[in-house]
Amino acid sequence: SSGIEESVFRYDLEGKRIFGSVEPSVVYVGVPELKEINTVTGAVVRKGSSNLLGKPIGVNGDWIPVNSLGPGLHEVRYQTGSQGVLLRKRIGILPADFSYSICPNSQNVKAGALVLAGISGLNVSVKEDSVTCNAVPKNDQISLNLLTNQPPPRAVCISLVPKARGREIVLEIPYPSKGALVFDQNGKPVPISEPLYIERLMGQRI
Numbered sequence: 001s002s003g004i005e006e007s008v009f010r011y012d013l014e015g016k017r018i019f020g021s022v023e024p025s026v027v028y029v030g031v032p033e034l035k036e037i038n039t040v041t042g043a044v045v046r047k048g049s050s051n052l053l054g055k056p057i058g059v060n061g062d063w064i065p066v067n068s069l070g071p072g073l074h075e076v077r078y079q080t081g082s083q084g085v086l087l088r089k090r091i092g093i094l095p096a097d098f099s100y101s102i103c104p105n106s107q108n109v110k111a112g113a114l115v116l117a118g119i120s121g122l123n124v125s126v127k128e129d130s131v132t133c134n135a136v137p138k139n140d141q142i143s144l145n146l147l148t149n150q151p152p153p154r155a156v157c158i159s160l161v162p163k164a165r166g167r168e169i170v171l172e173i174p175y176p177s178k179g180a181l182v183f184d185q186n187g188k189p190v191p192i193s194e195p196l197y198i199e200r201l202m203g204q205r206i
Contacts (some may be wrong), residue, residue, distance in 0.1 A: 010037045010088040011078055011084065014046075020091065022157060022170040026074060029067055030096030034078055034087070052078055058165040071095055071121050072166030092169040094160070095120055097140075104178040110148050112176025114158070117141040121164065127157040131175075152177040 015032035035046040052066040056066040056075040066076055071094050097118035105111040115122060117140065124142050126133040130153060134145040146156065152175045161168040184190055 001166065008038060008040055009086075010039050011035070012037065013052075013076070013087075013089060013091070018092075018098075018171060019093065020155075020172045022172050023084060023168070024090055024092050026089070026173050027092035027094060027169055027171070029094050029098050031069070031093060032076075032091070052076055056162075058167050066093075070162060070164055070166075071098075071160070072162040072164075073170075074166075078118075082094075094118075094169065095122075100173060102174060102176045104176045106178075108147075109177050109179040110147055110150075110152055112178075114144040114173055114176055115141060116144070116158070119160070121162060123161045123163055125159045125161075128153065129160050132155055143206065146176060179205060 013032040016029040021027040036045040053063040054066040078083040101115040102112040136143045
């Protein structure tokens, strides 16, 4: 019966995910697929994405096949005629060819670039007050050349907003920096040309 099926089977999404996303907490690169898990045997059946429906969050519209959705923040669900809605999730979807590269500046620890590729249909910006950004678009990618006058932040938030309609996706990406800024016990930077003595370091810890 349908009651037995509901207790035996569980449904979830799977696909290539971007970790470190801020909003929403789950973001996929490309359209995710539906999987059916038998909670008794542990068997997994992958059902593809043809049975998934979705619509942009914050936009009035009909439920459409998830494969027809563009990038952005969406609500996705799986339902059957007899059992109703079996899965409902709020997810972000990015283009299937989306990727990013972290490119530190070898001469300046406070500068670097983030190169985002596969951003067709998206407006890209940096959400970090302490960082200045010079955005250089080229074909289907953009180079975000970053610079800060302060010690570099651990990461920066990148806003990805659909050009058509819908809400933004926010990713947290490590700041493109390598090397170190070293301060002495008086809080003054230690020049790179000087020897580094442990007793002169702030906190005297490594």
